[in-house]
Amino acid sequence: xxxxxxxxxxxxxxxxxxxxxxxxxxxxxxxxxxxxxxxxxxxxxxxxxxxxxxxxxxxxxxxxxxxxxxxxxxxxxxxxxxxxxxxxxxxxxxxxxxxxxxxxxxxxxxxxxxxxxxxxxxxxxxxxxxxxxxxxxxxxxxxxxxxxxxxxxxxxxxxxxxxxxxxxxxxxxxxxxxxxxxxxxxxxxxxxxxxxxxxxxxxxxxxxxxxxxxxxxxxxxxxxxxxxxxxxxxxxxxxxxxxxxxxxxxxxxxxxxxxxxxxxxxxxxxxxxxxxxxxxxxxxxxxxxxxxxxxxxxxxxxxxxxxxxxxxxxxxx
Amino acid sequence: xxxxxxxxxxxxxxxxxxxxxxxxxxxxxxxxxxxxxxxxxxxxxxxxxxxxxxxxxxxxxxxxxxxxxxxxxxxxxxxxxxxxxxxxxxxxxxxxxxxxxxxxxxxxxxxxxxxxxxxxxxxxxxxxxxxxxxxxxxxxxxxxxxxxxxxxxxxxxxxxxxxxxxxxxxxxxxxxxxxxxxxxxxxxxxxxxxxxxxxxxxxxxxxxxxxxxxxxxxxxxxxxxxxxxxxxxxxxxxxxxxxxxxxxxxxxxxxxxxxxxxxxxxxxxxxxxxxxxxxxxxxxxxxxxxxxxxxxxxxxxxxxxxxxxxxxxxxxx
Numbered sequence: 001x002x003x004x005x006x007x008x009x010x011x012x013x014x015x016x017x018x019x020x021x022x023x024x025x026x027x028x029x030x031x032x033x034x035x036x037x038x039x040x041x042x043x044x045x046x047x048x049x050x051x052x053x054x055x056x057x058x059x060x061x062x063x064x065x066x067x068x069x070x071x072x073x074x075x076x077x078x079x080x081x082x083x084x085x086x087x088x089x090x091x092x093x094x095x096x097x098x099x100x101x102x103x104x105x106x107x108x109x110x111x112x113x114x115x116x117x118x119x120x121x122x123x124x125x126x127x128x129x130x131x132x133x134x135x136x137x138x139x140x141x142x143x144x145x146x147x148x149x150x151x152x153x154x155x156x157x158x159x160x161x162x163x164x165x166x167x168x169x170x171x172x173x174x175x176x177x178x179x180x181x182x183x184x185x186x187x188x189x190x191x192x193x194x195x196x197x198x199x200x201x202x203x204x205x206x207x208x209x210x211x212x213x214x215x216x217x218x219x220x221x222x223x224x225x226x227x228x229x230x231x232x233x234x235x236x237x238x239x240x241x242x243x244x245x246x247x248x249x250x251x252x253x254x255x256x257x258x259x260x261x262x263x264x265x266x267x268x269x270x271x272x273x274x275x276x277x278x279x280x281x282x283x284x285x286x287x288x289x290x291x292x293x294x295x296x297x298x299x300x301x302x303x304x305x306x307x308x309x310x311x312x313x314x315x316x317x
Numbered sequence: 318x319x320x321x322x323x324x325x326x327x328x329x330x331x332x333x334x335x336x337x338x339x340x341x342x343x344x345x346x347x348x349x350x351x352x353x354x355x356x357x358x359x360x361x362x363x364x365x366x367x368x369x370x371x372x373x374x375x376x377x378x379x380x381x382x383x384x385x386x387x388x389x390x391x392x393x394x395x396x397x398x399x400x401x402x403x404x405x406x407x408x409x410x411x412x413x414x415x416x417x418x419x420x421x422x423x424x425x426x427x428x429x430x431x432x433x434x435x436x437x438x439x440x441x442x443x444x445x446x447x448x449x450x451x452x453x454x455x456x457x458x459x460x461x462x463x464x465x466x467x468x469x470x471x472x473x474x475x476x477x478x479x480x481x482x483x484x485x486x487x488x489x490x491x492x493x494x495x496x497x498x499x500x501x502x503x504x505x506x507x508x509x510x511x512x513x514x515x516x517x518x519x520x521x522x523x524x525x526x527x528x529x530x531x532x533x534x535x536x537x538x539x540x541x542x543x544x545x546x547x548x549x550x551x552x553x554x555x556x557x558x559x560x561x562x563x564x565x566x567x568x569x570x571x572x573x574x575x576x577x578x579x580x581x582x583x584x585x586x587x588x589x590x591x592x593x594x595x596x597x598x599x600x601x602x603x604x605x606x607x608x609x610x611x612x613x614x615x616x617x618x619x620x621x622x623x624x625x626x627x628x629x630x631x632x633x634x
Contacts, residue, residue, distance in 0.1 A: 004437075004438045006356055032356065032357070032439050033439060035351075035352045035353050035354050035355050036352050036355070036356050037352050037353070037354035037355070037358070037361050038350070038351075038352050038353070038354070039349065039353050039428075039450050039452060040349070041354070041361070043360075043361045043364075044354050044358070044360045044361050044430070044492070045368075045426075045428065045494075046364070046494035046495065046497070046498055047360075047363070047364020047491075047492050047493040047495050048494060049495075051362075078495065078498075078499065079499075079502050111356075111361065111362065113361070117457075118458075119457050119458040120454055120456075120457040121320065121321045121349070121454045121455065121456025122349050122454075122456075123457070124456065124457060124458075135356060135357075135437075137437055137439075138438065139437075139438025139439075140434075140436050140437040140438045140441060141435075153482065153484060154478075154481065154482050155485075156473070156474045156475070156478045156482055156485050157473045157474070158473070158517060161473045164471065165470065165473055167470060167496065167500045167502075167503045168473050169499050172495075174495040175361070175363065175364050175493075175495065176364040176492075176493030176494065176495035176496065177362075177365060177493065178363065178364050178365050178366075178395065178486055178489075178491040178492065179484065179485060179486055180363070181365050181395075181431075182395065182396075182483075182484045182485075182486050183484045185396050186483075186484045200475060200517075
């Protein structure tokens with residue numbers, strides 16, 4: 001039992017195989033301070049792997065089904081083995097069971113590397129089993145509902161690139177986040193809290209590790225993921241809340257110029273909806289009571305079932 | 318002494334500090350099979366780090382100065398501490414000294430992670446020291462002079478993006494290589510050996526882990542790195558060979574359509590110049606004697622000094 005739980009997953013039972021192996025064959029718990037990754041593992045050498053992250057709120061892993069579905073989609077996009085969803089679900093529960101810190105909302109992360117690099121001497125003989133680890137951490141940076149400021153920046157891609165160039169891996173949540181980290185350093189230089197990325201032809205994409213939602217009157221809008229962004233899990237929880245409240249929610253191509261004119265903006269990630277107080281220097285009103293209501297709905301599980309049914313429909317224009 | 322040498326570097330003496338610390342304070346040698354990386358290290362969590370790779374030919378680390386200069390440039394582009402070049406040079410020599418396999422050309426790699434993630438509980442208290450390791454490996458995939466086929470693919474960016482959007486990290490050799498790995502899987506699907514990437518406006522860039530050189534008569538041409546690609550180390554060795562042989566060598570913006578019409582094409586990386594036998598289905602002649610001469614010149618160190626002086630000049634158009 002501890003405040004930081006680290007489990008090494010069994011790549012063979014968590015990726016591939018039918019049914020759920022016994023608990024002892026799913027994960028083993030290790031000291032978080034001890035090294036667990038080989039020097040020739042592709043997560044370290046190439047950022048070659050996928051991951052998911054969310055909040056566990058009072059024992060409830062927020063949006064877990066949608067996170068594991070997205071992990072499966074990422075695995076498909078990067079040609080990795082298919083995750084065994086029921087086995088991963090059980091593994092996550094075993095990790096949660098080891099947690100006993102008073103902090104109600106520790107961060108959960110599931111890391112999956114392609115495994116040892118077959119082009120190295122150490123990896124050559126390995127059998128292409130993914131390297132998996134899961135952690136639950138109450139001692140790192142946790143979420144806050146403090147309003148944040150935001151700057152817009154180009155992602156460098158046109159809005160039609162994803163279908164034309166699937167090797168760019170747009171829409172896959174890979175471990176190659178050096179770019180995402182660089183955007184956050186650029187934000188620090190500019191004195192803003194986060195960034196919203198747009199395409200070269202001027203359409204809104206996503207934040208480096210968050211989705212974005214804009215409100216215009218009673219309508220909540222988010223960019224269609226088929227522009228080459230992640231299908232937001234917390235954004236879908238927020239859409240579920242909006243629909244339950246009798247408001248409207250839509251996916252579409254959203255010009256960045258239109259985003260800048262929104263009545264309100266929200267950054268969503270890791271089980272949270274965080275208010276945005278300014279974009280590119282334009283101040284936005286923040287309704288603290290609404291923000292609290294959205295997050296309470298997400299954390300209590302109230303939006304959970306509805307969020308599973310939400311997603312873009314129709315063709316991508 | 319062994320065929321796979323793995324050294325964990327001392328981040329404090331190899332990054333920052335003046336002068337070269339005693340050997341025992343630079344590296345320690347570890348079992349290549351044992352885990353050495355913490356689960357909360359940014360190389361594993363975010364592909365957040367930089368690296369260099371080359372061949373050590375009969376004890377001579379090819380282009381080492383240019384590799385370490387490029388490592389310093391990558392560090393600057395990703396806001397990491399400045400490498401101590403003399404200390405890293407000594408560390409590489411210590412690794413080479415431990416090698417005793419009969420293979421003449423093992424692969425050397427220098428991996429530098431930003432260190433433990435300060436947003437995690439384990440990394441919060443750490444002091445931002447980079448995680449460093451160096452390996453020399455005779456047992457992985459080694460280079461061959463077999464001619465390879467190549468397909469061209471879009472990189473998704475326009476040719477003027479690098480100056481406009483430095484947060485894309487174009488030109489930095491980061492550990493976030495998921496995209497580069499994906500391009501190689503796309504090559505396998507298409508039945509070609511490697512890929513050459515081009516900009517959305519049709520200019521030649523680089524291969525996923527190599528530079529490209531085109532020959533037109535007696536002139537060797539490579540894309541200007543300011544288009545947002547790495548400054549090729551082996552390509553500079555090859556240019557040095559060309560100039561020593563009385564031929565011409567130039568950097569410029571090279572339309573992909575013009576690349577496809579070259580008299581010969583060469584893929585350069587890791588201390589090798591590898592002949593290309595076809596691009597997008599068009600066959601190219603390969604002069605095996607010329608290829609051998611180029612590689613002999615590079616491996617013997619003959620081109621080494623001249624390569625240090627080569628690079629693009631003038632403004633980027």
